[in-house]
Amino acid sequence: MSRNAIAGPASGDGQALMSVRNIALGCVIALLVLAAGLWWVWRPAIAALPEHSAVLADRKNIAHGADLATVGNCADCHTVSGRPLFSGGRPLPTPFGTIYGSNLTPDRTTGIGAWSEEAFKRAMREGVDRKGRQLYPAFPYDHFTFATDDDIRSIYDFLMSRPAVENQVPANQLPFPFNIRLMVAGWKLLFLHQDPLHPEPTQSEEWNRGRYLVEGLGHCGSCHTPRNMLGAEKRGQRYAGGVADNWRAPPLDASLVKRHRWTVDHLTEYLSTGWDRDHGVAAGPMADVVKNLGQVSQDEVHAIATYVVSLSDGAEQPTLPSADKPIADAGSIVAVYDGACARCHNSGRGVGPSNALSLTLSTAVQGPNSANAVRAIMYGIQDYRTHGGPYMPAFDRILTDEQIAALTRYVRTRYSDQPEWTDVEAEVAKARHEGSSP
Amino acid sequence: MKIALNVNGRVQEVDVGDPSTPLLYVLRNELGLHGPRFGCGLGQCGACMVHIDGEPTFSCVLPVIALGSRKVTTLEGLLVDGKPGKLQQAFIDEEAAQCGYCISGMVMRAQSLLDAKPHPTDEEIRNHMATNLCRCGTHIAIMRAIRRAATA
Numbered sequence: 001m002s003r004n005a006i007a008g009p010a011s012g013d014g015q016a017l018m019s020v021r022n023i024a025l026g027c028v029i030a031l032l033v034l035a036a037g038l039w040w041v042w043r044p045a046i047a048a049l050p051e052h053s054a055v056l057a058d059r060k061n062i063a064h065g066a067d068l069a070t071v072g073n074c075a076d077c078h079t080v081s082g083r084p085l086f087s088g089g090r091p092l093p094t095p096f097g098t099i100y101g102s103n104l105t106p107d108r109t110t111g112i113g114a115w116s117e118e119a120f121k122r123a124m125r126e127g128v129d130r131k132g133r134q135l136y137p138a139f140p141y142d143h144f145t146f147a148t149d150d151d152i153r154s155i156y157d158f159l160m161s162r163p164a165v166e167n168q169v170p171a172n173q174l175p176f177p178f179n180i181r182l183m184v185a186g187w188k189l190l191f192l193h194q195d196p197l198h199p200e201p202t203q204s205e206e207w208n209r210g211r212y213l214v215e216g217l218g219h220c221g222s223c224h225t226p227r228n229m230l231g232a233e234k235r236g237q238r239y240a241g242g243v244a245d246n247w248r249a250p251p252l253d254a255s256l257v258k259r260h261r262w263t264v265d266h267l268t269e270y271l272s273t274g275w276d277r278d279h280g281v282a283a284g285p286m287a288d289v290v291k292n293l294g295q296v297s298q299d300e301v302h303a304i305a306t307y308v309v310s311l312s313d314g315a316e317q318p319t320l321p322s323a324d325k326p327i328a329d330a331g332s333i334v335a336v337y338d339g340a341c342a343r344c345h346n347s348g349r350g351v352g353p354s355n356a357l358s359l360t361l362s363t364a365v366q367g368p369n370s371a372n373a374v375r376a377i378m379y380g381i382q383d384y385r386t387h388g389g390p391y392m393p394a395f396d397r398i399l400t401d402e403q404i405a406a407l408t409r410y411v412r413t414r415y416s417d418q419p420e421w422t423d424v425e426a427e428v429a430k431a432r433h434e435g436s437s438p
Numbered sequence: 439m440k441i442a443l444n445v446n447g448r449v450q451e452v453d454v455g456d457p458s459t460p461l462l463y464v465l466r467n468e469l470g471l472h473g474p475r476f477g478c479g480l481g482q483c484g485a486c487m488v489h490i491d492g493e494p495t496f497s498c499v500l501p502v503i504a505l506g507s508r509k510v511t512t513l514e515g516l517l518v519d520g521k522p523g524k525l526q527q528a529f530i531d532e533e534a535a536q537c538g539y540c541i542s543g544m545v546m547r548a549q550s551l552l553d554a555k556p557h558p559t560d561e562e563i564r565n566h567m568a569t570n571l572c573r574c575g576t577h578i579a580i581m582r583a584i585r586r587a588a589t590a
Contacts, residue, residue, distance in 0.1 A: 082561075332457065332503055334458075335456070335457035335458040335501055335503045336458070336501050336503060336504050337458075338458035338501065339457075339458035339459065339460055339499070339500070339501025339502070339503070339504070340499050340500070340501055340504070342458075343479065343480065343499075344480060354480055354482070380481075385568075391480075391482055392481075393480070393481025393482065393496055393499055395499075397490060397493045397494075397495045398481075398490070398495055398496065398499060398500045398504070399500075399504055400504075400506070400508075403504055
């Protein structure tokens with residue numbers, strides 16, 4: 001029954017008037033709620049810096065900012081390979097659509113040249129740009145919000161000290177409703193926790209430094225913590241493992257770190273060189289991270305490792321690497337393994353230019369799914385070529401998809417005690433579709 | 439065991455003792471095709487490069503058993519009527535070789551670029567050739583040769 005019928009002649013004029021009043025009241029309340037909502041999400045534009053204003057910063061501050069921007073991996077999302085650093089435009093695929101890294105050079109029209117320090121700090125803390133627009137959380141302000149005022153100032157001074165590059169980045173490709181930036185305000189209400197990180201007095205200074213870097217600028221949780229349906233990190237499952245560019249980002253919690261024999265020293269070595277004698281090489285998106293960490297001071301990396309290893313305090317005892325157990329009836333794939341893999345992986349511990357290790361030590365081979373093993377086989381380890389680091393050729397053209405799948409299964413059975421993978425064919429097809437071999 | 443190989447347009451049967459033998463060894467030792475060379479043996483330098491179904495591939499880490507019916511093209515397969523093909527001639531004309539050890543792989547790598555893109559930019563050439571190493575520093579001459587073939 002519709003409202004008009006209730007307010008019809010039979011109900012009398014008094015009731016009709018009441019009903020009109022109710023509707024009016026309802027409208028006023030709705031408008032007030034809407035206005036309050038808009039007031040809550042609205043952020044003012046911050047005045048542009050006057051033209052030709054120089055940002056004055058001392059060199060020490062700029063150098064410190066450069067280190068912090070390196071820890072923050074800023075250049076990875078804000079640079080297209082082969083283009084000037086921080087000039088933006090790198091596409092970042094997300095489950096909601098493609099977002100393009102913005103131009104962080106001090107160009108006034110296409111970069112952040114008109115941004116004051118206050119505007120930059122607001123972007124880092126709250127995810128709002130100078131003009132007051134909501135920024136998508138692909139920009140990890142849920143972590144950067146923990147950075148101190150001094151550190152944000154240093155990064156700002158560093159970015160503003162760099163050459164301006166005019167580069168208009170493409171518009172994001174987000175379907176409705178994700179293209180409505182105001183929605184991000186609702187996301188923040190649910191998922192952005194801005195309470196500062198207070199030092200833990202019971203822990204060492206180094207541990208606290210590591211925690212600050214890991215939780216803040218380093219934004220390790222962006223990949224190593226699983227995300228919910230709205231793309232936010234699940235608070236109850238911190239560091240339980242996530243996904244980055246379809247690679248599996250292993251857990252950093254009790255389920256992995258100690259079990260896989262990571263100590264602070266091993267992890268420091270791995271994070272600053274990309275390779276460790278008991279674990280092998282950092283591949284996939286982690287290669288970019290270690291290349292960055294290789295440029296900052298060893299003290300900072302040691303602090304990061306100290307904190308990360310502490311995430312699995314009290315965990316079960318380390319497991320020994322599983323034994324190599326040759327399989328009797330593996331068929332012709334044994335010859336494929338012998339011809340394509342064995343010369344490097346079965347020649348001893350990290351001998352030769354490839355620095356390949358026995359696959360019993362490989363986290364990818366021990367993992368719960370085949371994502372990383374398949375991608376390492378198909379696209380190799382190419383990230384360290386230009387500076388003489390570990391290397392593996394891409395096998396995507398050397399072997400067929402069927403051979404790659406069979407080889408992946410063979411390696412899993414031979415070099416781990418874990419259950420068989422059931423996703424191998426699907427991962428090979430997916431990785432083939434992604435395609436990235438040179 | 440006997441394996442049938444499709445090399446440079448001819449199907450030939452070869453007897454290989456060990457099915458894990460790299461394709462490179464079979465090409466050189468059984469078929470006498472000395473275009474592809476042994477450089478690092480680890481899929482790192484590109485001296486052994488051949489085309490597998492038209493795609494540039496390291497033959498030193500390709501177990502011969504894995505080849506199947508896929509077509510192999512070696513440097514010898516680029517000859518036209520027994521004479522150097524266009525790209526090979528461009529390398530000769532530009533004298534794009536110092537010791538020459540890597541050049542066979544360089545030609546195979548470059549040929550795959552020109553097959554897909556007859557007129558590449560310098561940046562495209564550089565990116566494409568980055569997988570192949572030359573220790574003599576012949577890169578400038580190699581660039582010239584590829585450009586010559588692309589514009590001829």
